[in-house]
Amino acid sequence: MRRERDRVALAFGSVFMILGVVFLLDRFDAIDLRPGILLPLLLIVAGAAVALSALTPSREE
C-alpha cells in the first residue's frame, strides 16, 4: 500500500534541511553568507517551499 505524505511537512522539512546545511557551511567558513546573499537566498527557499508544496502529492488527494 502506498503511504501518502503530507506536502506541507515535506516542503518545510526539505527547506529546513537545505537551510541547515547552508548555515552550517557558513559557520565553518566554507561559504560567506553575507546579508546581501542571505536575504535573496531566503526568498529562493521560500519560493521553493511553496512550489514544492504545490507539486508534491498530498495525502488528502
Added chain:
Amino acid sequence: MNAEREEMVRQEETVRREETVRREERRGWTARLVVGVFLVVAGVAWILNELTDIEVPWRALVPVLLIAVGVALVVGSATGRHPGLIALGIVLAVLAAVGTVLPATPIAGVGERSAAPAHFDAVEDAYDVGIGRLEVDLTAVDFPDGESVVRFNVGMGELIVTVPADVAVRVEGRAGIGEVVLLETTGSGIGVDEQFVDEGFAAGPARLVIEARVGMGKAEVRR
C-alpha cells in the same frame, strides 16, 4: 440489505478510527524522538566539553538541529503535518539567520567595552560585544614583522578601532545595516562591505589586518 450496508459502514468507520489513532501515535513518536536525541547529544557534548580537551563546536548547534528537524519532518510527513516540529524549525531558522547576520550575539555581552593593550601579547585575537559599544586603541602596540590579524565583532551598536600610524594596515569592514568608516573609505546602507588597503601594504615589514563587523550600527577604523 440495509443491515449489511450498516455493518460495512460501521467497519469502515472503525478502520478509519484505528488508522487515525495509529497516525497520532506515530506523530507524537517522531517529535519525541527528535527532542530526545537532541537532549542526549547536547548532554554528551556538554560533558565532553567539561571533562576533556575536545572543543565542541557550539556554533554548529542550531544549524545541526535545523537539519535534524528537517529530516524528522520529511520522514514524518507520512504520518501527518507535525505543526510543533514546523514551528520549532521556523524558530531555529530565524535564530540561525540572526546568528549569521549579527557577528556577535547578546551572549557576547551587553554594554560598553574598551581596551588599550600596551604590548602585542596583550592583543586578543578577537574582541566581541553583543549589544553596545566597543572601543579598542591599538596605538601603543609594537606589532612584530609579518601579518597580524585582529577581529572585531559588534552585534548592534558602535565599534571604534584606532590603529598605529607606523603599521601598514588592511581593513575589511562589514555592516548588515549601518555604516562603515575605514580610514579613507566609507560606505552605508544594507549589506555594506568595504575594504581599505594601505599603499605598500604587501611590502610592509609589519602588516596589520583588521576585520571589523557590525550587525546593525557603525564600524569605524581610524588612526
